[in-house]
Amino acid sequence: MTLAGAAAQAACDSPLQGEGQVSAILDARTLRLDDGREVRLSGIEVPKSAEIAGTAWLREHALRQKITLRGIDDAPDRYGRQHAFALLDGSEMTLQSALVGEGHAIVSASPRDRTCTAELREAESRAEGSRLGVWSQPAFVQEATATAGILKYIGRFALVEGTILSVRQAGATVYLNFDRRRIQGFAVTVSRRMMASFAAAGMTPATLQGKRVRVRGWISQHGGPRMEARLPSQIEFVSDTRTAAAGGK
Numbered sequence: 001m002t003l004a005g006a007a008a009q010a011a012c013d014s015p016l017q018g019e020g021q022v023s024a025i026l027d028a029r030t031l032r033l034d035d036g037r038e039v040r041l042s043g044i045e046v047p048k049s050a051e052i053a054g055t056a057w058l059r060e061h062a063l064r065q066k067i068t069l070r071g072i073d074d075a076p077d078r079y080g081r082q083h084a085f086a087l088l089d090g091s092e093m094t095l096q097s098a099l100v101g102e103g104h105a106i107v108s109a110s111p112r113d114r115t116c117t118a119e120l121r122e123a124e125s126r127a128e129g130s131r132l133g134v135w136s137q138p139a140f141v142q143e144a145t146a147t148a149g150i151l152k153y154i155g156r157f158a159l160v161e162g163t164i165l166s167v168r169q170a171g172a173t174v175y176l177n178f179d180r181r182r183i184q185g186f187a188v189t190v191s192r193r194m195m196a197s198f199a200a201a202g203m204t205p206a207t208l209q210g211k212r213v214r215v216r217g218w219i220s221q222h223g224g225p226r227m228e229a230r231l232p233s234q235i236e237f238v239s240d241t242r243t244a245a246a247g248g249k
Helices: 048-061 095-101 114-130 147-151 192-200 240-247
Strands: 016-027 030-033 038-041 066-070 081-088 157-163 166-170 173-177 187-191 212-222 224-228 235-237
Touching (some): 016 048, 038 095, 048 095, 081 095, 095 114, 147 212, 147 224, 173 192
Parallel strands (some): 038 081, 187 224
Antiparallel strands (some): 030 038, 066 081, 157 212, 173 187, 212 224, 212 235
């Protein structure tokens, strides 16, 4: 995929946050501009296996290029980096979308700049369908019942797919259980106070139980592997068509 040849939409319409010229590529999602600012590309995560390819792609396409920054907030993070979506001068597609479309990055679970995420989701779907980059790797999406495999991702961002066997509440937490072993098996946790936003997206205990879903987020461990879902966008219903296609790979 090239920036000029991709079917890009001007979907990222967050407020302008400045512009500059890229003077250095620090890693697969961090740029340094000629005025000294460091820009962290919002809305994506770069799997460890894609770091080298993602960095090389940015060096080839973005180094010494002028970019426009869009984002809801230009305040630096604790490392002094500005989080933003970046567009090359004259392009309507973000660098993030291009990286995702090449399979060098995946869509994150971040709530930042939601107006820009539709473009990223479409790019991810195309990359997965074409088995580009990370999508060509066997078992890139972890199976929810493969507990040992998920535990290898503790402290890392991962995609996990499986069937929600039960939905239960314990105190202020709702557990989406993917294993009959509730303590040792994989589960997604949702704060009870966040359930209203999930219900508004059509995700209630009744609509979730028994459904096959793909979830994305950071893996932790509490007995078995856990993932906290703060946004409905972290949970995606898996269609029968995609399940069948995956089984045929």
